[in-house]
Amino acid sequence: MTEHFLLVIILLTALLLFWKQWVRTDITAVIVMMALILPWPHPGGEWKGIISYNDGFSGFGSPAVIMVAAMFIFGGAIVKTGAAEVLGLKFFRANAGKEWRFQLTILFVSALSSMFINDTTVILIYLPMILSICKEKKLVPSRYLLFLAYGSLLGGQWTLIGTRSNIIISDFFRQSTGEGLGFFDFTPIAALVFIMAGLYFMLAGKRFLPEKKKLSGGDQKGQREYLTEVIITKDSAVSGKSIKEFEWSDRSNLSVIEILRDNERMPDWVKLKPNDMLIIKGDVDAIGQLLKSSDFQLKEEVKIDPETLQSVDLVTVDALLSPGSRYAGRTLNQVDFSMYYGFTTIGIYRHGKTIRKKPSDVKLQYGDSLLLLGHVSDIERLGKNKNLMLLEEESFPAIGKRKAIITVILLFGIIITSITNILSPPVSIPLAALLAIILGCIKPEDAYNTVDWRTVVTVAAMIPFGIALQQTHSAEAIAMFTVRTLAGGGPIFVMGAAFLFAVFLTQFIDNAAAAIILAPLAFQLSVIMHVDPKPFMVGLAICISSAFATPVAHESTILVMGPGNYDFKHYFIIGAGMAFLTWLAAVLFTPLIWPF
Secondary structure, rough: OOOHHHHHHHHHHHHHHHOOOOOOOHHHHHHHHHHOOOEEEEOOEEOOOOOOOOOOOOHHHHHHHHHHHHHHHHHHHHHHHHHHHHHHHHHHHHHOOOHHHHHHHHHEEEEHHOOHHHHHHHHHHHHHHHHHHHHHHHOOOOHOOOHHHHHHHHHOOOOOOOOOHHHHHHHHHHHOOOOOOOOOHHHHHHHHHHHHHHHHHHHHHHHHOOOOOOOOOOOOOOHHHHHEEEOOOOOOOOOOOHHHOOOOOOOEEEEEEEEOOOOEEEEOOOOOOOEEEEEEEOHHHHHHHHHOOOOOEEOOOOOHHHHHHOOOOEEEEEEEEOOOOOOOOOOOOOOOHHHEEEOOEEEEEEOOOOOOOOHHEEEEEEOEEEEEEHHHHHHHHHOOOOOOOEEEEOOOOOOOOHHHHHHHHHHHHHHHHHHHHOHHHHHHHHHHHHHHHOOOOOOHHHHHHOOOOHHHHHHHHHHHHHHHHHHHHHHHHHHHHHHHHHHHHHHHHHHHHHHHHHHHHHHOOHHHHHHHHHHHHHHHHHHOOOOOOOOHHHHHHHOOOOOOOOHHHHHHHHHHHHHOOHHHHHHHHHHHHHHHHHHHHHHHHHHHHHHH
16 A cells, blocks of 8 residues: 555656646656655565666666657658658648638648657648748738647547557557557547547637737848849759749749849740749748759759759858958859858848849858858868858758658558568567668768657656556556446446546646556556457547647647747637547547447
8 A cells, every 4th residue: 555655646746747847857757767666665674666676777678668769760761851841841832822721731731741750740840831831921820830739639649650659558558468559550530530620620719719919020040031043954844934833923032033044134924944044032941942842953153963952961051251251352253162162152141131143243241141051061161161150050951852752661661561460560660760771861860869868768767657557556456446436337438537537637748658657547447347458548549649728748739839829728728629529539439440
C-alpha cells in the first residue's frame, strides 16, 4: 500500500508540473524516473526504490524511444528533400481564393502530411507558407492557422508513425501480448473522427474564430524586397505564356519589373520564350520559391548552376556592408565577389528601399543590405570577409526530385513491410531513417539536429512509470476498482469511462506522457473484463491525440497561438466540441471495427 501511495504522489506531482510547465517536460520526466529508483526504507530495514535502477533506466533502450527518434529523422529527410513543401505550397496557393476552400485545403494537407511526418514538424513546415500566402492575399491568419494545428493532430491519429503516443501504445501492447498494433490499425477510427470533427469545425466551430486580428507588421527580413535576374529554361512551363498568365501574377510579394530578350526590353503582354531574362522583385521567400522551380534559373553570369540549386544545403544570408568596406563605390562584378566566395547576390536593399537595378551593376554604399545565396559549406569562408557583416542565415531547402523520390520509396517500404509483417515497425522505421542518411536525403549532422531530444528524453524517462504501475500491481488495483464501480454497464461503459478520462487528461499533459500512464490501466481493464485488449488500446490511442481544447498540451496548438493571435477561449470553445466528437466516435465505432 505504501508503494501505491507513493505512486499516487509521484503521479499527481508529475501532472501538476506537466500542466503548469514550471520546469521543462523532459526535466519533469527525469524527476519522475529518479523518484521511482531512489531507495527508501522498507519494513525489515531494507532500502530499495519502487523499481530497480535497471528498470528505471530501461526506457532509454526501449524500442518505442528508438522508433520516436527514427521518426524525427525520417520526417526530417522528407522536409530536407522538399517533397512536403512542394505538395503543401502547390495546394495552398491553388485554393487560397475562397476562405472555406483554403481552410479545407489546410486541414486536408496538414492531416495527410501528419500521417507520415511528426505532427509538430508539419506545423514548422507549413506555418511560414500559410503566413506568406495570407500576406500575399491580404488574408487574416487567425482564420486559418487553427485548421493547421487541428489538422496535424487529426492526421497523427491515422498511422503508427503519425504521433509518438501511437508508437508508445503499440510498443506496450507488443510487450504485453507479443504482438504490436499494425501500421493502419488506427486508420478506420481515425478516418471517422476526421470526418466528424472536420465537419463540425467547418460548419460550426470556425464561426468562433477571431476575424479582426491581422498579421503584425515590422521590418523583418522576409518583408524586404529585392531584385534578381532569372532566365526562362528550355523546357519551362511558362514558355509561350505572358506575364499575366503566370499563376503568381496577382501576388503582392512577387512581380516582374522587366522582360529582356537579346538585351531589348519587351512589353508585359509578349509571349515568353526560352532564354528570356526576367528582372524579378520580391521578398526572400518569394524569390526562394521561384529559384527552386525548374521553370527558371539564375542568370548565367552568376556562379550557382541548376545542380547546386537542387542541393539540400543551400542557404540565404543577409549581409551588411561593414564600415571601411572596400566594396563601397564598386560593383560586385568589379570585386569578383561570386568567384571568390561562391555566393550569388540576388538582391540589394538600401535605406528601406529596393534597388531597382541589376544587382551586379549596382555601385555599393555603406549600409547596403545584400541578400546572398550559396552553399552552406562556404559560410565559414564568407564569414571571414571583413567587408561584410553577416546578419542572419536561413536554410534554403531545395526541391531535389531524385532524393524526394527516394524518401517516398522508403516511406512505402515502411508501410508495405508493416502490412506484410516482413519487418516489424521497430526494425523498419529505424532502417528507413538509416537509409535516408546513407542515401544522402539528410546529412548525419542534420539528422541529429532534427531529433527533438526533449521528446525522446520525456518518453524514455516516463516509461519506467508504466513499469512501476505494473510491477506494484497498481494498474490492476485501479482497474479492479473501476470495473467494480462500472461493471453494471458492461465493457462499452467501462471503455467509455476510460476514454473520457484519456480525453480529459490529454488536454493538460503531453500525449506521450498520457500514453505511458494510461496504457497499463486500459490493458488491465480489458483483462479484468475478459475481453480483447486491442479495441481498448486502439481507442485509447485515438483519444490521447485529441488535445484540441487547450493550447498547452501539445506543440501543434502552442505554435500557432502567437501568429494566429488566439486566446485560450478560442481553443476551448472550438476544441471542446472536437474532443467530445473524438470520444464519441472512439466509443461507438471501435467495438464495431475491433470487436471485444
